[in-house]
Amino acid sequence: MTIAFIGTGNMGGAIVRGLIKSGTCLPEEIICTAKTQATxxxxxxxxxxxxxTTNNSEAVAEADIVVLAVKPWLINQVMEEIHPKLKLNKQIIVSVAAGVTLKDLAEMAGNDSTFFRVIPNTAVEALCGVTFIAHQGASQEQVDEVQRLFATLGYALVVDEKLIPAGTALASCGIAFAMRYIRAAMAGGVELGFRPEEAARIVEHTVKGAATLLLESCEHPEVAIDRVTTAGGITIKGLNAMEESGFTTAVIDGLKASMV
Ligand SMILES: NC(=O)c1ccc[n+]([C@@H]2O[C@H](COP(=O)([O-])OP(=O)(O)OC[C@H]3O[C@@H](n4cnc5c(N)ncnc54)[C@H](OP(=O)(O)O)[C@@H]3O)[C@@H](O)[C@H]2O)c1
Structure with missing residues (x-):
């Protein structure tokens, strides 16, 4: 299987490194393009x-899967460039461009074409990403193939396209939101007496531990929280103080503000 990446910046590069790291693809099976040789x-x-190669048409000519990973406003230009070389009845075309809809893609390449609109987050590089997959006109076999591919990079789910903006807020922006919690807890840890690098490792492992416990148990977070919350104890005092400062409301407001 050969995969061509049109654009190998933050997102294209993260997927490429994830596919090689996970052993899903051999490096020889990947063709990358970019605007500049430096990339x-x-x-x-x-x-x-x-x-x-910097030649997009050359890159797509022999690919089984073509991943469009340029900035959204360049998708049209790139599509015009590669269109003559695409084999739309044979190749799987995947766009990761935020805000570019299946309808937009179909208008660029022809309404009867098959497209995937995929939104991964940057954690695909660490093989614990979240990827949303929507499609137009794909066979079940093609859907399974794309889902299998991204499932090697973490959690991959097929959704109705109308859920893509919510998914982007929750998982792509969500990476930054979770990191902001980590930064806030680190700052608190330093105030409580830890050196910054100690505080960073402590909080990172604490967050990883919390996520792993929930993933392994499939418990509702509140059930797991109840287990570590003694009546009249210090954890409930901390949780209540956070809620008094608007923790849950701030998270939900942030998610809603990130909807595109
Ligand atoms: N970052 C995220 O978390 C995230 C999440 C989901 C989806 N996305 C989507 O992923 C796409 C890429 O975003 P990014 O953050 O990876 O941007 P980026 O880092 O700027 O990467 C864009 C890449 O496109 C290349 N490029 C520009 N013009 C090109 C052309 N004409 N032909 C071939 N390659 C060209 C650039 O090459 P040079 O490096 O040589 O300039 C660069 O490698 C966007 O559409 C974005 O919406 C990003």
């Missing part, structure tokens, strides 16, 4: 066997 040198610095 291609960077990805070859990760693995020298990755094939690279």
């Amino acid at each position: 291609l040198d960077k990805i070859r610095g990760y693995n020298a066997c990755i094939r690279t």
